[in-house]
Amino acid sequence: MTMLAYLIPAALFLGALGLSGFLWALSSGQYEDLQGAAERILIDCDDDPEC
Template structure:
């Protein structure tokens, strides 16, 4: 009985906090590339990295 009430409470909390508002957003977002590609981080010279 207590586990059922705990599950119901968690479900109601999830509804109130907006967990189920956008079910398709992540599925559609993965299909599109970013507008600006990110540049790779510049690599350190080998002699600088060995001193650390």
């Protein structure tokens, strides 16, 4: 029973940390251009020095 006194606050802290990281990613624009990131992987930059 004593172990739950340590595990429950630790789980709540880690959950809040993950939620705050997700909300930070949303507010900083990490999810703005999902289609562009998916298409950039298909561009071949080996022959183009400007790329």
